[in-house]
Amino acid sequence: MDILLRVIAIFIEVSLLALIFYCLLNGARLTIFDLGLGVKYRKMVTTALVVDGGIILVFLISHLTLLYPAIGAG
Amino acid sequence: MDSLRELFWAGQEVYITQVFMPIIIGVGIFFPAIIGLFVLGFYRRYRLWKVGQGDNRSGEWLTRLLTTLAVAVANVRIVRLKELYPGLMHSLIFGGTALLFLGKIIRLFSFGGLTVPPQSIYLYASLISEIGGVLIIIGGGMAVYRRYIRRPPRLDTVPEDNLVFVWASLLVLTGFMIKGYRIAVSDITPPDWTMWSPVGYLISNVFPTFMTEAKDEILVWHRVLIHTIPAFVFLGYIWLNRSRLQHILISPLNVFFRSLKPKGALAPIDLEKAESFGVSQIEGFTWKQLLDLDACTRCGRCQDACPAYFSGKKLNPKKVIQDLKAHLQAVYPYPLVKKPVESRPDMLTEVITEEVLWDCTTCRACQQACPVYIEHVDKMIDMRRNLAMEKSQFPESAQEALKSLGTREHPWRGTTAGRTDWAKGLGVKVLAEDKNIDILYWVGCTAALEDRNMKVSAATARILQAAGINFGILGTEEACCGDPARRLGDEYLFQTLCQKNIEILKSYNVTKIVTTCPHCFNSLKNEYPQFGGNFEVIHHTRFINDLIASGKIKLGGLASNKTVAYHDSCYLGRYNDIYQPPRDILQAIGGIKKVELSRCMSTSFCCGGGGGHMWMEEEPAKRVNTKRTQDVIDAKADLVATACPYCLSMFEDGLKTKEVAESVKAIDLSELVLQAMALDTKKA
């Protein structure tokens, strides 16, 4: 039971953080183009940010899996 | 309540240095950064507005300030009866955000002994923030339902909208999570102040289930990092990127600089000094017209209100504003870089298109609907002016009307009637023969020359005579007021006609004018003063209403017991705020049943005749008048009462097209009054 709860907790945590990073990176992407970067760089910038997002996600999952506290009423 | 503050911050005090000091330091760093981004973002916009032409929008500061507060704070114009759902939705989000900020500010300024407020203020701050958050969730939920499930056609959703929705929802959600976490770590269960954080308390019950080391600072850090930093970045994003949320700042600015001139007065062109006419490049617009583009919230209310769009034409006022905005950004891709004219798309033919420009009836419904006072009509006319005066490009049928205006001083090219034919046998004074009058009856081209409308001028004259008014007409000396020429973009022709009329009117020492035509009324009252023609101008509905009220004319009841619907003319209602006198007249006529059309008063639907459309050929399926006639049919009216010669003609035509001309009649209010007067006379 504790393991299941732990997985759920980590899942919620990772989902929230993933969404947050999606917002931050997507916001950065839109701002970069809004500031005038040419359309020809669109693919390159988007790919770079998606890769960044992927790395962040992997880090978050491993970080939380290792460090997330034990489940059970404190 | 002694240690309320202590209690409220319980859980924070445990980690006050580990957790909250970094936040305070973070705020210290982020806050100047946010201000910097705000200034940078604003400067980007400001540079673009500055490329526009000058326009004096100063003066009447108090009125400006009050209107801005009314719109921005009280959400006047945003919440309307016909816009209840989006209005309420906006108010909930706005009000919720305001409360949330209020709560945060109170706590920020009282943190760490910065100020020493009464202890209970922490509790109020907490509750205020929670209420704010709940309001945002309700309003945001309504917005999501509307935008993603109901999807009204007037809303367009771009990827950036999705981002703003997700980001803002996360901030509210994580905000509540942090509150819950703080309560969970406080170890006081349940503390008596949890009633001041009801949502946080509910959430706090979840955390102990998941955590053995509920007070683990890493977790507290998580909560802080998933909320506080994204919140600051969000603020930075709003200001730097041209996000839709920039309307928080730019729309109130636009409201502040709204036009306080008479609504019906187009800006004159100084024909002697002007090097070019109208607007063909984006820089030709004024700075305020460019500010308009940024202030648009893409709410689509103008689109819903536009008769041209409703009847299937190409024009969509929202799209016009958005296309111009995109064009401005394409022309100035970087803040200080400008695309040369040769490498830009042509604004009038490729960005907006001529067809769109000529579709506009200048009815002003878009401006009336717009919550942030964006001025569509002036832009349309400015672009039309360029087409008309620089390129001589008009729709063919409009060209004929303008030709007639130039040669015969009226737009009715086919007519063989003379300007005084309608008055034959009525004994109406013509000023050239007898200038001893108190009031000039300005007949207008349509009421003088168009068969159906000649009955209206005759009815008006007979009413004035019955009331013992000493009036006269200019007869053949009356030229078109110039409204069709001005709205079709031919400012030169308008000014020629206007100046000629002013000269004649002054030569007869005319001071007071009554007119049956709202277009003449608007030009004489609001536009002639631009050229030195200052007269007291009264529309016949107001004049007749005053005659009824003062007992100078007496009305009987119509025996037929007909159902009558009054149609508000755009140039009388929206342009000049005359809504009540026509209704009072109907009220004074007995024996009729009055009904309102579904779109009435300020949200009235155009008849389709304004902006020169009276003389333009239109595809039958896309005629505005048939749509409006349907409103009359839907209201089950036997009579549609008008107060404008264009409307009368448009309804005559619409009723025939709809094949209901036998059962439903269009009639001017003056004709109805005359009928009621006749009945009164018979009774006597």
Ligand code: SF4
């Ligand atoms: S003035 Fe009337 S016709 Fe023209 S864009 Fe606005 S709503 Fe449409």
Ligand code: SF4
């Ligand atoms: S112009 Fe005004 S009414 Fe139209 S979409 Fe923009 S803000 Fe809304």
